[in-house]
Amino acid sequence: MSANKQAKQISYSCYHTRTKEGEQFVAEHVFSYQLAGTLTMNDGEREYVFRENEFRFSRRNTLMKFTKQPPAGGDYKNISVFLDQETLRRFGEAYGYSAEKAAAGPPFITLQPHALLKSYMDSLQPYDQFLQAGNEVLLSLKVQEAIAILLQTNPQLKDILFDLSEPGKIDxxxxxxxxxxxxxxxxxxxxxxxxxxxxxxxxxxxxxxxxxxxxxxxxxxxxxxxxxxxxxxxxxxxxxxxxxxxxxxxxxxxxxxxxxxxxxx
CATH class of the missing domain: 1.10.10.60 (Homeodomain-like)
Incomplete structure (x- = not known):
């Protein structure tokens, strides 16, 4: 995997004292931590609000509109780890994971606080270090660590993470x-x-x-x-x-x- 693609696997967002609105296609699963401010997302059917110190999981192949609201007098901050299909496929093959059934549920899931989730996100905050040339292996291992921690703390995500099928023909x-x-x-x-x-x-x-x-x-x-x-x-x-x-x-x-x-x- 190229360094450029790996750099995109971990993303740090920071907006200075302004509200940002837009829309996005969530192409890959995303594990995120809201460091500061509020993120509001709408999938066309309902609204989801994520606040400071909350963890969330976003499912791939989701359309959504968003509003990023900084806290009063502060900056909006968020860190996300993108779990691409190729990394999940290799992880599943290496450790024996696969989807056993189609997993229904909302496109955005609030994850309950857990010490493992918090310590993992804390380890990502020297963010710039991961973007430096020569750290490609470290970055790859951090993404795999995210998968392992999600499976440990939220085992119900297994059938979502390892469902590698493409969307089926729908109405x-x-x-x-x-x-x-x-x-x-x-x-x-x-x-x-x-x-x-x-x-x-x-x-x-x-x-x-x-x-x-x-x-x-x-x-x-x-x-x-x-x-x-x-x-x-x-x-x-x-x-x-x-x-x-x-x-x-x-x-x-x-x-x-x-x-x-x-x-x-």
Whole structure:
């Protein structure tokens, strides 16, 4: 494994006295510790709030929106360990672990405090040392240590960690109606519904009688119109929530569809 890829396996986040919002596709399992501030995540169905000194486990292949809120007069700080599929496969083969059943459950799990979890995260705080050339073996061992500690303290995670299968083909209509507001590429939607991109586009037009790009924009604008007109939301508070990247693009598309700028509705 290259040093560049290994450096990405441990991530330290620090934001200075400002709130950061956005969205993310969680591609790999993540073991995290909230050092300071509050992280709020929403998977489209419910909201999850993680506060200072809390541990969490995020499942792979999850779409989520987030808000990172620093504490009063301080910095937002978080440290995360990414548990990639190749490392988990090698770990399972070496120590005899495999998934015995499909593990249902929420995409984000609060882990109960434990001395092993805390001592492990404390050992990662000289973060810069892990990024220095020559520390690739140490970094790899720290990720394996994270897997071992999670299995020791939360054995119920075994069937999640070692389920190395790809997403299976699921109901397209239900998934898209629940997740249209996530601003991700079509190939990501295709992957999450268990399809190739070409099959996704073909199934989509068969289901919705319109191309996915056009449907997504119309659906997002309809949701924005409802929130602005019926709920009194401000356009600047809506455009990111419904899946647009910037306010100017949102305003242009909105006016083209409804004949008036969102601020005039």
């Amino acid at each position: 397209l209509e239900g998934f898209m109606n629940s997740n249209f507001h996530f601003n991700v590429p079509l190939d990501r939607f295709a992957y999450l519904t268990g399809r190739s991109l070409s099959t996704f586009k073909r199934d989509f037009e068969r289901t919705f009688s319109t191309p996915p790009g056009k449907w997504l924009q119309q659906k997002r604008l309809q949701e924005a119109y409802y929130r602005i007109k019926e709920k009194g939301a401000a356009p600047s508070d809506v455009y990111l929530d419904v899946g647009f990247e910037d306010l100017s693009h949102f305003s242009f598309a909105f006016k083209k569809m409804y004949g008036a700028a969102p601020s005039k509705i």
